[in-house]
Amino acid sequence: MEEKYYKRICDTVLLDKLEAKGAVLVKGAKWCGKTTTAEKISKSVIYIEDPARKKQYLEMAEVDPSQLLQGDVPHLIDEWQLAPKLWDAVRFEVDKRNEFGQFILTGSAVPPDISEISHTGTGRITSLLMRPMSLFESEDSNGDVSLKSLFSKDPKVSGKSDYTLDDIAYLICRGGWPKAVGQKEKVALAQAIDYYESVVESDISRVDGVERDSERAKRVLKAYARGVSAETTLTALLQDVRTDENDSFSENTLRSYISALKKIYVIEDTPAWNPNLRSKTAIRTSDTRYFVDPSIATAAMGIGPKDLINDLPTAGLLFENMCVRDLRVFADALDGNVYHYRDKSGLECDAVVHLRNGKYGLIEIKLGGDKLIEEGARNLLKLKEKIDADKMTEPSFEMVLCGVAPFAYRRKDGVYVVPIGCLRD
Numbered sequence: 001m002e003e004k005y006y007k008r009i010c011d012t013v014l015l016d017k018l019e020a021k022g023a024v025l026v027k028g029a030k031w032c033g034k035t036t037t038a039e040k041i042s043k044s045v046i047y048i049e050d051p052a053r054k055k056q057y058l059e060m061a062e063v064d065p066s067q068l069l070q071g072d073v074p075h076l077i078d079e080w081q082l083a084p085k086l087w088d089a090v091r092f093e094v095d096k097r098n099e100f101g102q103f104i105l106t107g108s109a110v111p112p113d114i115s116e117i118s119h120t121g122t123g124r125i126t127s128l129l130m131r132p133m134s135l136f137e138s139e140d141s142n143g144d145v146s147l148k149s150l151f152s153k154d155p156k157v158s159g160k161s162d163y164t165l166d167d168i169a170y171l172i173c174r175g176g177w178p179k180a181v182g183q184k185e186k187v188a189l190a191q192a193i194d195y196y197e198s199v200v201e202s203d204i205s206r207v208d209g210v211e212r213d214s215e216r217a218k219r220v221l222k223a224y225a226r227g228v229s230a231e232t233t234l235t236a237l238l239q240d241v242r243t244d245e246n247d248s249f250s251e252n253t254l255r256s257y258i259s260a261l262k263k264i265y266v267i268e269d270t271p272a273w274n275p276n277l278r279s280k281t282a283i284r285t286s287d288t289r290y291f292v293d294p295s296i297a298t299a300a301m302g303i304g305p306k307d308l309i310n311d312l313p314t315a316g317l318l319f320e321n322m323c324v325r326d327l328r329v330f331a332d333a334l335d336g337n338v339y340h341y342r343d344k345s346g347l348e349c350d351a352v353v354h355l356r357n358g359k360y361g362l363i364e365i366k367l368g369g370d371k372l373i374e375e376g377a378r379n380l381l382k383l384k385e386k387i388d389a390d391k392m393t394e395p396s397f398e399m400v401l402c403g404v405a406p407f408a409y410r411r412k413d414g415v416y417v418v419p420i421g422c423l424r425d
Contacts, residue, residue, distance in 0.1 A: 021126040022094030023103035028130035029265040030108035044071030065089035081107040094124040132176030132293040134326040136424040143424035150397040159408035161419035168403040169305035175295025192295035225297035229317040231286040273339035273352040276391035282344040294321040330425040368404030376400040377415040
């Protein structure tokens with residue numbers, strides 16, 4: 001029986017990019033579905049990592065890489081980074097053919113030897129960052145509320161969600177891995193653990209050829225998980241990573257581990273948003289720590305859904321990570337980015353979706369409960385008041401994004417309350 005394909009929001013983005021460039025590099029965390037999505041769109045494919053042909057492919061990439069570029073277009077080259085010389089070959093072939101939509105390149109990491117690449121590919125090769133599945137893509141959100149619609153005038157917001165804390169805890173731990181979606185709970189929860197084990201045992205060293213200790217990698221990921229959804233400093237992370245005062249783990253070593261984890265798309269921090277304000281409030285500019293998927297954090301800490309139910313503060317932080325994952329997926333489709341705001345007075349906004357056309361929306365993320373929703377709405381309205389409307393447009397919307405809330409609706413003060421189980425792009 002053919003495995004079900006869950007439609008991805010980036011399917012359309014990939015087609016759009018192919019219409020405008022000769023080649024598209026699809027990058028992102030492994031197991032997030034890059035190859036599967038590219039296969040659906042491509043007309044021919046070469047799998048560089050095919051055990052039966054890998055040696056021949058790598059030799060051909062050295063001798064005559066153009067041979068690997070033959071096939072109906074778009075022609076997919078999977079795990080291209082194993083043969084870095086293919087990059088220049090693709091760029092040259094795109095120039096020679098002078099047509100759009102020729103190649104799709106997929107891979108989970110940058111090549112270990114970028115010295116073999118002589119050209120950036122600017123103007124010929126564009127990129128697409130793919131992430132694990134949002135709840136809408138995995139069909140865990142009914143999609144009653146469109147993020148895109150919130151940027152329009154007077155959107156009609158209504159919807160219903162019946163998610164409980166148990167449901168949210170499970171979705172956090174399961175993550176957005178395609179192989180986990182639709183599986184029985186035990187199998188589904190095992191996917192993030194397997195991913196985590198693969199990262200610490202091999203991927204963190206393979207990415208750049210630097211041998212890294214798996215136990216140290218586990219400590220780094222665990223420390224990152226403890227500091228998730230906050231502007232945790234390197235000093236704080238280092239203190240958490242060190243086993244005792246005599247531990248030789250240095251800040252430079254920590255930076256090396258974090259850099260490697262970013263290269264393989266395990267962690268993805270959110271930059272600070274810097275609006276024009278009426279007052280001279282000092283804005284904190286540190287990035288906020290996030291994983292590309294919250295399930296990596298639960299795997300690193302060795303916890304499951306029941307543990308989250310018994311530790312609601314941690315559940316709230318990891319729920320925020322899950323919401324940021326979804327917002328990033330949606331923002332990409334809207335040609336936007338996700339930021340975080342916090343100033344010296346303590347006022348914050350968990351997520352700011354800022355579109356290229358200048359429109360933006362303010363979002364507070366709360367696990368649930370009337371008190372937390374009220375607090376989130378109050379923060380949003382305070383921030384809105386601080387923004388200098390003479391120097392930038394007013395926000396398109398203010399929204400409290402919830403885990404457990406029965407309805408999506410617009411409050412009397414104009415703030416939207418939307419359950420994550422209702423949100424879509």
